[in-house]
Amino acid sequence: MRIDWNAYTATGLHDELIGPGGGLRVAGRALARHLRELGSEETRLRQQAAELAIKAMGITFRVYHEQGGSIDRAWPLDIIPRTITLKEWSRIEAGLQQRAVAINQFIDDIYHGQRIVADGILPIGLIASSRNFRPDCMGISPPHAVWAHICGSDLIRGSDGVVYVLEDNLRVPSGVSYMIENRQVVKRVFPELFESAAILPVDDYPVQLFDMLASMSPRCQERPEVVVLTPGIYNSAYFEHSYLARQMGCELVEGRDLAVGSDDCVYMQTTRGLRRVDVIYRRIDDDFLDPEVFRADSTLGVPGLMRAWAKGNVALANAPGAGVADDKLIYTYVPDMIRYYLDQEPILPNVPSWRCGEARELEYVLAHLAELVVKPVDGSGGYGMLMGPMSTHKERGQFAAQLKAAPRNFIAQPVVMLSTVPTIVGERLEPRHVDLRPFILSGPATYVTTGGLTRVALRKGSLVVNSSQGGGSKDTWIVDTGAAGVAAPRARSGR
Amino acid sequence: MLARVAENIYWMARYLERAENTARLVSVNASLLLDLPRGYEPGWLPLIDMTGSRELFDARRRRPDEREVVQFLLADRDNPGSIAASLTTARENARTLRDLLPTEAWELLNQFFQEFTDTLDAGLAKRTRYNFLKQVVLTSQALGGVLAGTMSRTDAYTFMLMGRYLERADMTSRIVDVRAAQVLPAAQELQPFRTIQWTNVLRSLSGLHMFRLTRRVRIVRVEALDFALRDRQFPRSCCFSLEQLAACLQSLPRSDTAIGTLRSACGYLAAADLATPDPAGLHQLVDQLQVYINDVHACIAQTYFPAPLQNP
Secondary structure (H helix, E strand, O other), X not given: OOOOHHHOOOOOOOEOOEOOOOOEOHHHHHHHHHHHHHHHHHHHHHHHHHHHHHHHHOOEEEEEOOOOOEEXXXXXXXXXXXXXXXXXXXXXXXXXXXXXXXXXXXXXXXXXXXXXXXXXXXXXXXXXXXXXXXXXXOOOOOHHHOOOOEEEEEEEEOOOOOEEEEEEEXXXXXXXXHHHHHHHHHHHHOHHHHHHOOEOOOOOHHHHHHHHHHOOOOOOOOOOOEEEEOOOOOOOOHHHHHHHHHHHOOEEEOHHHEEEOOOOOEEEEEOOEEEEOOEEEEOOOHXXXXXXXXXXXXXXXXXXXXXXXXOOOOEEEOOOOHHHHHOHHHHOOHHHHHHHHHOOOOOOOEOXXXXXXXXXXXXXXXXXXXXXXXXXXXXXXXXXXXXXXXXXXXXXXXXXHHHHXXXXXXXXXXXXXXXXXXXXXXXXXXEEEEEEEOEEEEOOOEEEOOOXXXXXXXXXXXXXXXXXXXEEEEEEEEEOOOOOOOOOOOOOXXX | OEHHHHHHHHHXXXXXXXXXXXXXXXXXXXXXXXXXXXXXXXXXXXXXXHOOOHHHHHHHOOOOOHHHHHHHHHOOOOOOOOHHHHHHHHHHHXXXXXOOOOHHHHHHHHHHHHHHHHOHHHHHOHHHHHHHHHHHHHHHHHHHHHHHHHOOOOHHHHHHHHHHHHHHHHHHHHHHHHHHHHOOOHXXXXXXXHHHHHHHHHXXXXXXXXXXXXXXXXXXXXXXXXXXXXXXXXXXXXXXXXXXXXXXXXXOOOXXXXXXXXXXXXXXXXXXXXXXXXXXXXXXXXXXXXHHHHHHHHHHHHHXXXXXXXXX
């Protein structure tokens, strides 16, 4: 059986592979031609081969049960990649860089002079009421004045074809290891395509990450001691913590491996005694980082770590307090930040948002709950939100009460019909909704991953892409369509 | 390297070695029972004694018959010494070591665990058990080969070897202990069966071939015991394992006490009289050997592994 693109319809939506007239978009031509040659049976076999490879390579993520406890699951990957032209990507990359620079200037400003408040761009109440604002960080100056060294921004494309920024994850964003591993697997199953098409590589990230981390070392050393700090094996992203430590050749430490000495430096306990640590890539939330300053009951962190960091004896990435800009209400001000700090127009737009903390906007949101998505400002993973069009009358009633009780804690957005990518469903290819999470590194310079992690909602019609809620993933191809020999003929109809 | 990680790789190696040895024990016992005369059947309980899990077995199982013992040793996850539980623990430890294990080693261990779990039924059925257990031993050996061939000789490798050799010395001494107690009293010893029992001690160590090659003698008690406990060349003998362990410790700082204990253990073994056929004496010898082995473990743990968490 052959793949029949005529049977593939994504009505009223933006499909990343098939254009409005049924023709192929330029970035995906080589891919579509290849799939047509393979046929659906062979494609299905290759999907199976990919799943076996994932099992053998031990690529997993952990799912928490509602009853407590957790299990390791094989990472879900659909082998049909999502394709983007290099030309479009270059614009997105510039937009993400611009955003990361502005956000870092904003955080540094908030913990120093708060010019943006003084100049009336952002109300002070917003900062004070942000759950991730850390007064303990006031006046601290981390290296390069960078706070959010690693940022994972979620991008979505609406049915209008425009790429929007949905949110910026500045605390401990995860997924980058899966971006790299997805490519390893897909290279194994589509080797022919990588020989012929100009698909840009993604595996540069760990080197870039290490160089950025090393640049923050307080000591001048040829090889600074950089470590990755994990909450431990039962964390949902443990695979990634271990993966990144391995790729960078760093120790993967837990809080109990570290101690702060009387000299306010950080040491790790080794088989040959104590060794000083220069840079910590921490994958633990602020709350658990230092029981002396934040949550006293935390056993994951290191007592005295904040003291060592404030004195500049150890560098932390991301810096404590960086999460202030992770707040979804602050997110609504990012375009203003870009204008204010950089004197530029934003390259990438935000999804239009209503700030429920403002009386008139709240009124509108309450009147239109059935059409909107309402999100808690400090949530992640798709928890605690209301999907208006899919909600019942009763759910909306309950949510309205929550909204009125604490309007500052919510923002509302229109439902964006995410773009789709052909995805293997049984014997057929069907459109499924996707988003895209690129990762931005900020150090002496700003680096953006080539593409990012494409997440896909595997259930028909679903817009929820989170792996914790049944989402899958895809490889993301940035295709240099200007490279020689790629111009492919227009799709032909046939049987 | 990190003290916590050193402890994890040490235990990973111990549990892998434990799984491999248990697979050998079960396999050899099955073939031994086929060869022994009717009316004299040591049965399966000795395996429970060798693994030091009599109490747990009695609490969990009704009869010490083949089905129950094999189930207990292969598949019972509540028996921490079962192959299933050992591989699970080894893999859980390895999961924390992915940043320093060679990729191929992790993939092989992961595959080992998956295949063991997927084909466990074959291990429980009489007809397919032999091949199943052989696969367990071979995969464990292959893993040792991948580590030997691809892992840098850093402290991590040293701690891996230490776990392996300590567990091996311990297990070899247990096999000798239980099998020797079980061998027929001399008066009853029937000529054709006398050899079989000592042959099986050697088989339990995968040592029969090497015994023949290096000793060129008939398999008799004193020679078999000497080979299992004191051979300097056979890599599964107690003496060899303890000497390798001492060599590992030489490359680490603060290892004098542990090395001293190992020296005493080797000296004790060398001086032992293996010629007198006295089961009680042999048991005493092995018991003392195990005291030494436990002391070495305690010493390693105290010197290199993290102190237990203290609540402020």
